[in-house]
Amino acid sequence: MTSVGKEEWAIVVSGLTKHYGEVVAVDEVSFKVPQGEIFALLGPNGAGKTTTIRMLVGLSCPTAGDAQVAGFGIGADLVRLKETVGVVPETSNLYEELTLLQNLIFMAELYGVPRGERRGRAERLLAEFGLLDMRETIFRNLSRGFKRRLTIAAALIHSPQVLFLDEPTLGLDVMAARNLREMIRELNRDGTTVFLTTHNIPEAEALANRVGIIVKGRLIALESPEALRLKAQAATIIELNLERLPEPVIEDFSALPFVSQAYKEGDSRLRVVLEEVTSPAREAPAGPAGIYEVIQLAQSKGLRIRSLSTIRPTLEDAFVQLTGVEAEVMRMDKVSSPGARPGSSGGGD
Amino acid sequence: MFPAVIILAMYLKDPQGIQRIAPGLIAMTLLFGNTSMAAIVVTFEKRIGALERLLLAPVSRPALIGGKVMSAAAFGLLTSTIISIGYIVIFKHMPLRPGLLALTLLLGSVLFASLGTFISLAVKEVFEAMTVCNYVRFPLIFVSGVFTSIKVLPRPLLPIAYISPLSYAVDGVRQSFAGEGGIFPIYLDLILLALYGCLFFVLAVWGLKRRIQKEY
DSSP states (O other), rough: OOTTTTTEEEEEEEEEEEETTTTEEEEEEEEEETTOEEEEEEEEEESSHHHHHHHHSSOOSSSSEEEETEEEETTTTTHHHHEEEEEESSSSOOOTSSBHHHHHHHHHHHOOOOOOHHHHHHHHHHHHHTTTGGSSSSSSSSSSHHHHHHHHHTTTTOOOOOOEETTTTTTHHHHHHHHHHHHHHHHHHTTEEEEEEEEEHHHHHHOOOOEEEEEEEEEEEEHHHOOOHHHTSSSSSEEESSSSHHHHHHHHHHTTTTEEEEEEEETTTEEEOOOOOTTTOOOOOOTTHHHHHHHHHHHHHOOOOEEEEEEEEHHHHHHHHHOOOOHHHHHTTTTTTTTTTTTTTOOOO | OOOHHHHHHHHHHGGHHHHHHHHHHHHHHHHHHHHHHHHHHHHHHHTTTTTHHHHHSSSHHHHHHHHHHHHHHHHHHHHHHHHHHOOOOOTOOOOSOOOHHHHHHHHHHHHHHHHHHHHHHTTTTTHHHHHHHHHHHHHHHHTSSSOOOGSOOOOOHHHHHHHOOOHHHHHHHHHHSSSSSSSSOOOHHHHHHHHHHHHHHHHHHHHHHOOOOOOH
């Protein structure tokens, strides 16, 4: 671990950049993750999350910048770095034709676990992950959720200091995703630093101590979920539940002078973020006056309002305010994956 | 089965000539068995993500390529050994220098497995790997003394025959059966097989590095 003052950093990233030809996948990203934290990198598809993980685990070479993971530089001693990290890729890629036990023993061998300890460690992990009864099952015959579990178990076979998870609950049903999240919390309680990427906002909110928001390769915010929410709370958000919501009218709401943002939530709900009045000289009708203006516009557009409420901003609202990327886009991002459940907070998307 | 069928076909065509042609066919088995297995293993592992899993492990690139080459070479060596033993038993043609035969098969296996690994890292799919392998293999068969001696090749083809690593494998196998009468000195066959093996191994490690840079 890298020690700075009293704090021990599990990950230190400085100006990390990755270009693919003309495309900038990751753009001068810098952050630090203290030991024992769950850190989530949140962003839509193509934001640079997986590229960042790949650089941090030594799979991809950065175009510029540097990083240290568990005290090892990503450009220097890759073999030593890989010994100290566990990686769970987006797609479970263990050997299909091997049993669960054989897969874990093979991984133990690959990571240099002494011969005498391999079987014991593998069986202990299978028991911890609720897979011991299935140890002789062929990997390809497992459900997606169990495959994910075994992939995480395989990443832990050498007791890594830092665990990297790329979209850990992608494609899982609600229950499997919940179980997996609980497992990640337990691993963290046992002292493992967890670095995960997700496009699932509720998942980041539920799991992470801190969330880094990455869009188009740039890290645009890095706070605890609570701090991000507080940022969003500085503004008033009103939610209109409408009978129908034609897409073009959203722009009309955005164009109101005191509205910082308007976006669709679900099928027919419209969220309007009213700007905070920070200057007494400004005459924007914030607060109740702003709400009145919004209602007037809705009526002038012929929109029938079923209900109206002011809401406590969630991390999702903070994300939308910070990035301009609609939450709906994030939910739909990976919906093409089998088993995905768009819109569920269970993390299946 | 392919080499066995070819040997049988050659025998039926010319029973007296089988002893002349069999060493070339055994060397050809080395070439096909090793390159095919390496190409299939590497491209398939790339496709299912297992190669990425290996790249994430604390294993150096040469060690990773070494593993792939050894597994393909083991298969190629087994295939060519079975063909050799089958030939020896059926046609009662004992090699005069069995140790030399074993060494030639071993060096040839590592060489052609490295060549197959190098090719498979340059392409994406199994069929692409096979296509590229065939572009290399078939010309080599016709210029390396498998069916006809290098001595009778037209002069313009001789440089290619001397560059071809298969020429030295054919010559090594032929000398191990006949005890003498090779095109090249036996030490040259063995040294060049080993050097070509090293060259293709280094190229395969470089190919892996290039593939990682391209894909990740």
